[in-house]
Amino acid sequence: MASRILIHCDLDAFFAAVETLHHNLDPDVPLILGSDPKGGKGRGIVSTCNYAARKYGIRSAMPIGEAWRRCPGPPQGTGHYLKSTRGLYSRASRKVMAILSQYADKFEQASIDEAYLDVTEYCDGDWDKALALTRELQSEIMEQLGLSSSFGIGSTRILAKMGSEENKPAGIHRTLPDEINSFFEGRPVREVPGIGPKTATRLAEWGITTMSDASENGEIALARFTSERFASWIVRVIDGETSDDISPLRSRKSVGKEHTFETDKIDYQSVINQLTLLVTKVMKRAKDMGVSGRLGEVKIRYQGFETHTHGRSIPVAMDDESVFMRLAHGLFAENVELERPIRLVGFRLGNLEMPDTRQSTLEFEEE
Ligand SMILES: [Mg+2]
Structure with missing residues (x-):
C-alpha cells in the first residue's frame, strides 16, 4: 500500500513569540514568562521562554528564582520578565489552525501550537508537492501572523513530528519513504518521541544509545532488555510502520x-x-x-x-x-x-x- 503523506507543524517558542509581537519586544533579548520574579526572591515558576533565554538553560516549570540566577532581570541583567497575557495565545492559535486546516484532507490539532495534516490526496501522493506546500504554509504563517513555524513531512506521525524538530526554528525536514532507515541511522534513541529518559537509561545500560544499536540488537534481544511490546514497537518505528492515522476526533475513552x-x-x-x-x-x-x-x-x-x-x-x-x-x-x-x-x-x-x-x-x- 502506498504511504500516506503527513505533515506536522510546530510553532517555534509559540507563547514567547506571541508576547514578543504583542509587546513589540526585541526577539534577541531573553524573554521569560511566568510568575513575578521579585528580584530573584519570587517563589513561582517559569511558564515558558524564548530561544534567547533557553541559551541560559532556562526551561518551562523551572522555579522563577533559578531562572533569575541564570539570567537576572533589571537592573543587574538583561532578562525580560513578563506575566502571560491571557487570551492572546488561543486567538493566535485559532488563526494558525485556520491557515493549516484549509490544505489538509484530514486535520488534527495536537495542542495549542501543534497540528498534524494528512495531505496525501491534496498533494496527489506527490512528495515534492508536499514540500512545496509546507514552504507556502510556513511563509503564510509568517506573513499573516508574524510567527515562525517548523514543519516535518513523513509517512508516519513519528517521522513527521521528528522532522519538525530537526531544523528548528523555522525549519523544514522531509523524510521520504526510502530515507527512513538513513534518517534513524546513528540517531540517539532519546530523540524518538515516546522513548522517555527512563527507557533511554535502561537501553543505555545494555549499550543501546542509538537507533542503529537498537536495530543491530534486534527484536528478541530488545524484548529481553525492555518488554516485548516496546521491542516490537521500536522495530516498527525503524521500519516506518507506526501509526499514520490523523484523527480529527478525540477519543472519549x-x-x-x-x-x-x-x-x-x-x-x-x-x-x-x-x-x-x-x-x-x-x-x-x-x-x-x-x-x-x-x-x-x-x-x-x-x-x-x-x-x-x-x-x-x-x-x-x-x-x-x-x-x-x-x-x-x-x-x-x-x-x-x-x-x-x-x-x-x-x-x-x-x-x-x-x-x-x-x-x-x-x-x-x-x-
Ligand atoms: Mg512549539
Missing part, C-alpha cells in the same frame, strides 16, 4: 485522576507535586489495564470553580510515565494562570489504544 485541595493553593510547586503523583497513578493504572494513550490532558480548577483543560497529543500511543510526566509539567507551567488560587488539579490519559483481544473486557472512566 480515557483514564484520569484528579485531586481537590483542602485549601486553595497559590504555591505552584505543591500543585506540581500533586500533579506528579496523579500522573504516576494514572500511568500505573494504564499499565495495569494494558493500555497506552496518545493524549495527555491537565485540568486546572481555580477558586470560584472556573475550570480549564489543556491537552497535547503525542505521535504514538505510549504508556511511558516519564513521557507523560514531562508533558503534564509542561502543560501546567505553560497554562496556569499565575497568582490565581487553585482548587483542583487533574491528569487524564486519552486516545487510548489497547490490544484488540482485551478491548471488550475493559471499562473506562469517563469524566
Whole structure:
C-alpha cells in the first residue's frame, strides 16, 4: 500500500513569540514568562521562554528564582520578565489552525501550537508537492501572523513530528519513504518521541544509545532488555510502520485522576507535586489495564470553580510515565494562570489504544 503523506507543524517558542509581537519586544533579548520574579526572591515558576533565554538553560516549570540566577532581570541583567497575557495565545492559535486546516484532507490539532495534516490526496501522493506546500504554509504563517513555524513531512506521525524538530526554528525536514532507515541511522534513541529518559537509561545500560544499536540488537534481544511490546514497537518505528492515522476526533475513552485541595493553593510547586503523583497513578493504572494513550490532558480548577483543560497529543500511543510526566509539567507551567488560587488539579490519559483481544473486557472512566 502506498504511504500516506503527513505533515506536522510546530510553532517555534509559540507563547514567547506571541508576547514578543504583542509587546513589540526585541526577539534577541531573553524573554521569560511566568510568575513575578521579585528580584530573584519570587517563589513561582517559569511558564515558558524564548530561544534567547533557553541559551541560559532556562526551561518551562523551572522555579522563577533559578531562572533569575541564570539570567537576572533589571537592573543587574538583561532578562525580560513578563506575566502571560491571557487570551492572546488561543486567538493566535485559532488563526494558525485556520491557515493549516484549509490544505489538509484530514486535520488534527495536537495542542495549542501543534497540528498534524494528512495531505496525501491534496498533494496527489506527490512528495515534492508536499514540500512545496509546507514552504507556502510556513511563509503564510509568517506573513499573516508574524510567527515562525517548523514543519516535518513523513509517512508516519513519528517521522513527521521528528522532522519538525530537526531544523528548528523555522525549519523544514522531509523524510521520504526510502530515507527512513538513513534518517534513524546513528540517531540517539532519546530523540524518538515516546522513548522517555527512563527507557533511554535502561537501553543505555545494555549499550543501546542509538537507533542503529537498537536495530543491530534486534527484536528478541530488545524484548529481553525492555518488554516485548516496546521491542516490537521500536522495530516498527525503524521500519516506518507506526501509526499514520490523523484523527480529527478525540477519543472519549480515557483514564484520569484528579485531586481537590483542602485549601486553595497559590504555591505552584505543591500543585506540581500533586500533579506528579496523579500522573504516576494514572500511568500505573494504564499499565495495569494494558493500555497506552496518545493524549495527555491537565485540568486546572481555580477558586470560584472556573475550570480549564489543556491537552497535547503525542505521535504514538505510549504508556511511558516519564513521557507523560514531562508533558503534564509542561502543560501546567505553560497554562496556569499565575497568582490565581487553585482548587483542583487533574491528569487524564486519552486516545487510548489497547490490544484488540482485551478491548471488550475493559471499562473506562469517563469524566
Ligand atoms: Mg512549539
